[in-house]
Amino acid sequence: MLFSHNEYTNRLQRTKERMEEAGVDVLLLTNPSNINYLSGYDGWTFYVDQMLLVFSDEKQPVWVGRLMDAKAAKLTTWLDDDNIIPYGDKYIHSSVRHPMEFVGDVLTQFGYGTKRIGLEMESYYFSALCYEKLRNRLPDATFLDASLLVNWVRLIKSDLEIEYMKTAGKIVEKGMTSAIDAIQSGARQCDAAGSIYQSLISGTKEFGGDYPAIVPLIPTGEGTSTPHLTWTDRSFKHGEMTIIEIAGCYNRYHSPLARTVSLGKPDPRMEYVSNVVVEGINAALDIVKPGIYVEEIEAAWRNVISRHGIEKESRIGYAMGLSYPPDWGEHTVSIREGDKTVLQPNMTFHMIPGIWLDDSGVELSESFRVTNEGCEVLADFPRELVVKEDGYIDPWNQYA
Amino acid sequence: MLFSHNEYTNRLQRTKERMEEAGVDVLLLTNPSNINYLSGYDGWTFYVDQMLLVFSDEKQPVWVGRLMDAKAAKLTTWLDDDNIIPYGDKYIHSSVRHPMEFVGDVLTQFGYGTKRIGLEMESYYFSALCYEKLRNRLPDATFLDASLLVNWVRLIKSDLEIEYMKTAGKIVEKGMTSAIDAIQSGARQCDAAGSIYQSLISGTKEFGGDYPAIVPLIPTGEGTSTPHLTWTDRSFKHGEMTIIEIAGCYNRYHSPLARTVSLGKPDPRMEYVSNVVVEGINAALDIVKPGIYVEEIEAAWRNVISRHGIEKESRIGYAMGLSYPPDWGEHTVSIREGDKTVLQPNMTFHMIPGIWLDDSGVELSESFRVTNEGCEVLADFPRELVVKEDGYIDPWNQYA
The missing domain is CATH 3.90.230.10 (Creatinase/methionine aminopeptidase superfamily)
Structure with a gap:
């Protein structure tokens, strides 16, 4: 790891404080810099849908991404293997399935399917279609724009x-x-x-x-x-x-x-x-x-x-x-x-x-x-x- | 130019045919490959909002982007200078203005503000927020997903x-x-x-x-x-x-x-x-x-x-x-x-x-x-x- 465990948990703590201020129960990060900042994740995989889910009441974030990239998450993050949840290749560039359907189901499994979900609405790697697919999958959730929440946490460097x-x-x-x-x-x-x-x-x-x-x-x-x-x-x-x-x-x-x-x-x-x-x-x-x-x-x-x-x-x-x-x-x-x-x-x-x-x-x-x-x-x-x-x-x- | 004028107009013609099939009056391209394919535009500017607008009844597309990048459009595209429409720096990373408000106004000026607008919903460079801002600016338009329309035109190479x-x-x-x-x-x-x-x-x-x-x-x-x-x-x-x-x-x-x-x-x-x-x-x-x-x-x-x-x-x-x-x-x-x-x-x-x-x-x-x-x-x-x-x-x- 490039930073101590302590530095990562400190970053996570500051993120959760801002989530609480913003009324966000779970934060869905797609900006690769923010994913790296909180988890250490590093790989050229952001060209397919991937996310770091930060739950207000879970100790660790959860990485969701493509199956072949799950090992990259195991090698580069401080997360437990259980917190690395891959989706299959059938979701990639498909006209009948979308990775956000998978993400929606993960959120439901964690009990967050009807909660207040913070999204990076202005991220390069969260498309307009991602937004539509996620909303359709979780019709009872409340969505909030949390685009720069972690960017602001990153402003002062260690x-x-x-x-x-x-x-x-x-x-x-x-x-x-x-x-x-x-x-x-x-x-x-x-x-x-x-x-x-x-x-x-x-x-x-x-x-x-x-x-x-x-x-x-x-x-x-x-x-x-x-x-x-x-x-x-x-x-x-x-x-x-x-x-x-x-x-x-x-x-x-x-x-x-x-x-x-x-x-x-x-x-x-x-x-x-x-x-x-x-x-x-x-x-x-x-x-x-x-x-x-x-x-x-x-x-x-x-x-x-x-x-x-x-x-x-x-x-x-x-x-x-x-x-x-x-x-x-x-x-x-x-x-x-x-x-x-x-x-x-x-x-x-x-x-x-x-x-x-x-x-x-x-x-x-x-x-x-x-x-x-x-x-x-x-x-x-x-x-x-x-x-x-x-x-x-x-x-x-x-x-x- | 890297291709003849004829090759560009041929690509444009095939794009317009697909637009007609899909019922799209104007196509808003943000995928830099598609913008390049139809206009020749080349520059590392896709990290800010930019678009190529393909109107069904205009001879040339219109490039919309940041003021400092307008010269890049003049140097690299086959478009007339009148078809290069820049927005000011006050739109960049602003919490009070958004480039899609500018794009919405351009569409209105061209008489397309209430027409059928094709969007690349799955492009890296058209965020969920872009989608929301554009919908809010053009409440009477009809939006259609045209994500891969030009990508399919590109399938067979010259x-x-x-x-x-x-x-x-x-x-x-x-x-x-x-x-x-x-x-x-x-x-x-x-x-x-x-x-x-x-x-x-x-x-x-x-x-x-x-x-x-x-x-x-x-x-x-x-x-x-x-x-x-x-x-x-x-x-x-x-x-x-x-x-x-x-x-x-x-x-x-x-x-x-x-x-x-x-x-x-x-x-x-x-x-x-x-x-x-x-x-x-x-x-x-x-x-x-x-x-x-x-x-x-x-x-x-x-x-x-x-x-x-x-x-x-x-x-x-x-x-x-x-x-x-x-x-x-x-x-x-x-x-x-x-x-x-x-x-x-x-x-x-x-x-x-x-x-x-x-x-x-x-x-x-x-x-x-x-x-x-x-x-x-x-x-x-x-x-x-x-x-x-x-x-x-x-x-x-x-x-x-």
């Missing part, structure tokens, strides 16, 4: 969680170094992506990497005017910019980091924007400390950029930590105007105030934790636009 | 799609070779995973790799008794088996492949099981041809294994091709008893009849397309248990 995130920070330093090395005029984007992956997954000598919840995002050229493009097998070009947004991941805990590379002398406008972004990040990190509102971080950033005539429509960051694809954000706190969350030590965020203009963009980011007096960034990497005066020779052409 | 999948087959041959090279006693699992990633993403000299919809699955030792474990930073051990399930991916088209490696002489029981699996796959591939039922493939397999005293509870394969995380399966056809789909040329499947026993397991698989007379596997890789008599020296210890 010391060991912070340690994992700092390790992820070491891994992302290595990944970013590989990225900057690999991005050269004439090099294929896919080769750079391959190199980034090898760094992030292999990890450091002491700590192996895990798969990040988002693939490397490396938009280049005009593609930098939007943040979420991946790569092609075309080549990087001299005179163009490339954004790199990646994360180190260790035991499913993330440390994201973004930088921007210019191959050759950057456009003066984008150099100016980069400097403003760095100044804005510095100002925003400077005011972070326990007791302030999250929105104050964004205000400090906005104060800097508006002085330089730059506007930004979107939020500049979000809470993050433990995660599975497709997102490493926790979907709770956003660093933006109106977010009145009060900062506390060991909250962790990714601050990524990207600026995307019509035909080009810049991203620099920092992941940080709130400390007792201020904050601490998770990765140590120069906070600046990377300018490479490259003289790359295409090895394929060279030896062809 | 010649260019087959070409992409064969290219993915070349990439997975390279990835599997790297995997087998990297899996050695004393080597860390994460280093093998890093090496596999580099091969799959870098691709071949001619064709760069794309990210597969599932990460490399490399359960080892007792972990081979379940299929969907990833990796740790512990080392492979002499005398243990490791399963490798990976896919090459090219332009989002997949070619999955599984093999099993034994480090040192295999347990005779598992060697026996491997031989039976190979014999079963051979028998199953042998009977594939247009005109037969899909379930006949499974029957041919089962006939072989039952003769050897082996049973398998789960399906042995599924339709696949174009995909995004978290699954490369198409969720339409399953190779199992009862599936009466009639095979036709250019249907494509991953046949993966894994056998997982109490403490160990074996997987070998083949991806194949149905041809005019029979079938053709997409990757050329020896179909056998890989036995390595390894003499690996840990480089960290060697140079420490």
Whole structure:
């Protein structure tokens, strides 16, 4: 197990307290991060229906999933074997049966078929059809939306969680170094992506990497005017910019980091924007400390950029930590105007105030934790636009 | 664009025909594979709400998504800019607004707010909450489940799609070779995973790799008794088996492949099981041809294994091709008893009849397309248990 039995039962206790506040008798978790957080479960099995059932009056949660994956639950969770309840393959991608019928029957067997059932209505892995099938199976139950209940429990990290995130920070330093090395005029984007992956997954000598919840995002050229493009097998070009947004991941805990590379002398406008972004990040990190509102971080950033005539429509960051694809954000706190969350030590965020203009963009980011007096960034990497005066020779052409 | 304008409009036409059959006036697509299939859209943006709206009486679909991602739609789709309709960041992870309210208003503007609306009720990226919010916004609409409508349109591939999948087959041959090279006693699992990633993403000299919809699955030792474990930073051990399930991916088209490696002489029981699996796959591939039922493939397999005293509870394969995380399966056809789909040329499947026993397991698989007379596997890789008599020296210890 990656955490002590005590840490898991403590998490479970805090979850049950929130369930009681929300009037939830049983909580049905499908978000793989929440399942992992409470049980330790880890496997690429969330593409079929699976759940962790947290009963208000049972000591352990119950894992429900596909038969072939039950052994994964036995190997990776702290649950007793009796609390691992598999369904047969006949439920998979069937037009006549649905796994939620099975789940409904399990709830009935545990005496919860007519109780108040908390659902993650906004989870990637609880579809609209799951909701309909479950309601049909349990017509006398009361359903409540408990989408972010466990996400909020996860907001403040334990010391060991912070340690994992700092390790992820070491891994992302290595990944970013590989990225900057690999991005050269004439090099294929896919080769750079391959190199980034090898760094992030292999990890450091002491700590192996895990798969990040988002693939490397490396938009280049005009593609930098939007943040979420991946790569092609075309080549990087001299005179163009490339954004790199990646994360180190260790035991499913993330440390994201973004930088921007210019191959050759950057456009003066984008150099100016980069400097403003760095100044804005510095100002925003400077005011972070326990007791302030999250929105104050964004205000400090906005104060800097508006002085330089730059506007930004979107939020500049979000809470993050433990995660599975497709997102490493926790979907709770956003660093933006109106977010009145009060900062506390060991909250962790990714601050990524990207600026995307019509035909080009810049991203620099920092992941940080709130400390007792201020904050601490998770990765140590120069906070600046990377300018490479490259003289790359295409090895394929060279030896062809 | 990766396909001709003609191919996209042809796909759209076939989709509209099925919409008419199903009585759907407008189809709301959230499955990223279906969005890509009809529009060309490609980006890691499906972790926020986005949709492709297919109107029965409009020439082009409409993309709706986050403002910062609108440029990605302009760069990757064949749609006119007017058909790209972004919503603001205030809708993201908000407790007071929801993107489906915006989508509802777009439908009303197009005159479809009271029509028959087809939903992908079983998509990963259309949550139960999306469904509720949309119903509340459009109380006079009629909602229909159209979950797999486009998935079924995708079942038979075009010649260019087959070409992409064969290219993915070349990439997975390279990835599997790297995997087998990297899996050695004393080597860390994460280093093998890093090496596999580099091969799959870098691709071949001619064709760069794309990210597969599932990460490399490399359960080892007792972990081979379940299929969907990833990796740790512990080392492979002499005398243990490791399963490798990976896919090459090219332009989002997949070619999955599984093999099993034994480090040192295999347990005779598992060697026996491997031989039976190979014999079963051979028998199953042998009977594939247009005109037969899909379930006949499974029957041919089962006939072989039952003769050897082996049973398998789960399906042995599924339709696949174009995909995004978290699954490369198409969720339409399953190779199992009862599936009466009639095979036709250019249907494509991953046949993966894994056998997982109490403490160990074996997987070998083949991806194949149905041809005019029979079938053709997409990757050329020896179909056998890989036995390595390894003499690996840990480089960290060697140079420490």
